[in-house]
Amino acid sequence: MSMAKPNVEAREKILSKLSGRELVNCFQCSRCTSGCTALKLLELKPHEIVKLVNLGFVDELASSDIIWTCVTCLKCVQRCPQKASPYHVIMALRNLAVEREVKVPEGYLKAVSRILESGLAEAVQDVVTKKMEIFNRESLKLPKIAFPKESFQAAFMKIMEER
Amino acid sequence: MPKIGVYICHCGLNIAGVVDVEKVTEYAKSLPDVVIVKHYTYMCSEPGQRMIRKDIKNHKLDRIVIATCSPRMHEETFRKAVAGAGLNPYLLEIVNLREHVSWAHGDEPEKATEKAKALVRMGVARAKLLEPLEKHKVSVEKNVLVVGGGIAGIQASLDLANAGFKVYLVEKAPSIGGRMAQLDKTFPTLDCSACILTPKMVDVAEHPNIELLTNSEVTEVKGFVGNYEVSIVNKPRYVDEKKCVGCELCTKVCPVKIPDEFNEGLSQTRAISIYSPYAVPKVAIINPKHCLKLKYNKDVCGKCLEVCEAKAINFEQQPETVQIRVGGIVLAVGSEVFDATKMPEFGYGSYKNVISNIEFERIVNASGPTDGKILCPENGEPPKTAVFVQCVGSRDKRFHEYCCRVGCMATLKQAILTREKLGKDVNIYICFNDMRAFGKGYDEFYRRARDLDINFVAGLPSDIRSDANGLLHFDVYDKATNKLLEMRPDLVVLANGLIPNSDLGKISALFHVSRSADGFLLEMHPKLRPLESVMAGIFLAGACQGPKDIPDTVAQASGAAAKVIDLLASGEIELEPLKAVVNKDLCSGCRICESVCPFVAIEMKSENVEGAEKLRAEVVEAMCQGCGLCVSTCPTNAIKMQHYTDEQVIAQVKTAYLESGEKGGS
């Protein structure tokens, strides 16, 4: 049994990241969790996350692994009868985790650094067919990628550093 | 010169706890035309009222200002007190020092006292300009129209008829009985619905004071409270009600099969048939959209004609319009059931074994499509696992935000009936969000369901799926055990919520009654006046005002009947004089007032003006609610609001901004 203490400021912080206050309307019908794509494999329970935030238990969520298990299928947003939108709450928690520099999966950090470097989140790859032939954009006669001009990097960095 | 008496009430500490009543009293003494000023702890009490009456007599006061709580509380009381002393009750001005001062500005007593002074000053300025007014009496018709023949309409009609009123009961369907006739057993007692309803239906049919108009609809409503003129169209049954004996031979020979509406489309009936096993009146009706002869207008079929020994069938029957005059109206038009095809994720409409609660009601009913056997529609076998899903279309911002009020109890009942009919051979689950068993005997009913090993799952499913073989399956997260349950039901029953009747738009326009945000008919006040619509003389009963169960419906229906009796019993009604009045000399006949009046209270009358026929506006006193829209929109200032004249209001505005230190000017 945990006797955690709620953090009212952190709760307000999450609420301020959302476009509305509907998360407080959640009445725990658990429809979101019943249909959650990530429940069976990763035990993600959107209704629980919304309730925890609403009660102020934000800190433990922000530093948890569970908030990174959401597949972003958006079923919970679509079907919630109170428009509490667990997906947006989870995104807000992720943003908070990043702000606090607590554990963020490698994949995301890599994506951001790639964007900074080249403008794209993915690295250019070759395609290997089943016959072991190798192809790339050039050999497929696809136009060169128009990477963003120099000013982009500074602009992106500026926005990333905004409070 | 008027002689004004000002009375400041302490209202215990409610006012005096914030406002310095002595300072206000002193200030009031300085106001012009004020002859006497007193303050007292409870002005509305016996001694308080006596004090006012004595002063009126002794000092020959002709205007009274009472600074007290909201006029909504005691204006009537004080008017009676003032009238008791021989003064016209409309020469009284109430100043609100409680809701508008002490309760609003409790944390700023000094400023509150200044505001109190200002309000009293304004009240005195208005009091000077008040005019004596008289209530008018209007005679009323002692007949009543009840629209809707479900249990609400039936109950109201019987109460009214027993009290000696003539009742016209209009029902859209070919038979009265409404939803209740479709139900099997009723919660929380498990009485047979038809058994308790049909005796009342027969009473209605046989009551000398009730004229039953089935297969009929109201088409026009004119007039005002106590004096309504209503047109009703009696749609043709193509069967003579007076001749038909209800033998149903015609139904047996009719070749055209149509979905049976009473059985929610789960079975078929014929183009000529009797509406239901309990139909009152027990008279056949032909559906003109499906009857071959009526549809194709030819010499086809006519088999029913051949077998009808009573010679009751008449294909030439025309709609008949009936005009009636009534003093009061009770709207009891009921509600409908949410159409779950709006939630495709549950598969209703696609998967045969996903049914609605009302469909289940017909299935479990002995007079229904399966003779009361609980069978899955897909294969006709009894279910081994039956799952009920709550809150479908209700408590949902995407559809209807309100709670349907009866869903939980109806499902508990249906689950219990399933257990009673199928015994231990069925697993029953109820997926719920909250279990609402609020009424008398209701929680005990809930416990009864648990006693019968009905499983309660604390969670709702996201969707319901069907595999290629038509087998249903879905996942639902149970919050109590933190387990994801994988359901494999044979039968799923959706607790579709009660929703506003699709006719309410028409009803609202016909009767000029308003609807609340949830779509149901709006009551005058949700707590204190739940039986009255916003139109004087029109009352609400049953689910048309909001979803409700049978006990509440019957109570509300009897209440509405009592309200009508109260209204019409004396044969006349008194109208408050707070009405608009048109000065015909200033009226230009532009009709703007007529177009803005929300209560249809302005009529254009033809007047002879200097030899020419001109239209002039006239306020229908009985309909006018004193809202003032016409007064403010009249371009020639021809309309005056009695008791709220422009002069009175402007006097208040002018005196509002004087400094309290100055002597109140005019």
Added chain:
Amino acid sequence: MKVAVFWGCRILTSQYTYEMSVREAFPKLNIELVDLSETNCCGDPVKSMKDLAANYLAARVLALANKTGLDNLLVPCNRCHFVISEAKNVLEKNERFSQKIIEVLKEEGLEYNPNVRIWHVIDFLHDFVGLDNVKKAVQKSLKGLKLATHVGCQIIRYSDLGRVDDAENPRKLDELVGALGAETVDYAEKLDCCGANLMYSHSDSALSLAGTKLSVLQNLGVDGLVVSCPDCGLMFDSKQKDAGTTVGAKLDLPVAYYTQLLGLSLGIEQEKLGLHLNQSPINQLLTKVSP
């Protein structure tokens, strides 16, 4: 008819077959694609990091579209379409974000235009070009093919944002497949997610989700699966083998982008449509198409 096009990241860096098939097929429907002068990530992974920055990236894409002077922007990736749709909403409703973003864009000489209309391949073909026009352009019918469609998640949800098709009963992709002469089947798991987004952090679970759905589809007895998002294409086609390994199933389901099948029915050579690059056993499907 000219339309600007924004490819996102995945298509440009690995899902070439989608790009090839769109570039080949669209001109045959009289659509001229206009590439943006430069491109950047729509902001999808950044949504999990910093909402402001993600919306900035999406707004930058729209600003680049604005530079082309065209009113319509084709966005073939489901995720980009969602990110940009949400960004439009945010820029309209959130003053603070809007100001910051417009300011930074200005510094680069870019101007955000809220009136650029975004389209996904599905609604562009179904509604803009029109189902009938697609039908008319078909030269080689795909009659005889029995296919299943996977429309994905982020272009049908959430309805309040205004999406490409109905969230509970999406039919446009099926109708587009039907326009080519092929038949589509319905199945219970139709709205289930491919799991791509989990590749950032939980790749096993991602592959498990994809593998589960592929197994179900295989058991349906269909000739192939039609997708229209590069992430779904990545999971179902490129990673089919890995997905199969993860769920312990032997997966042999042909998977193709809708535009590849469209190109086929318009008479375009298989190689031009990148069909030799599909990792799934696409030949199983191609042999069923009449020559």
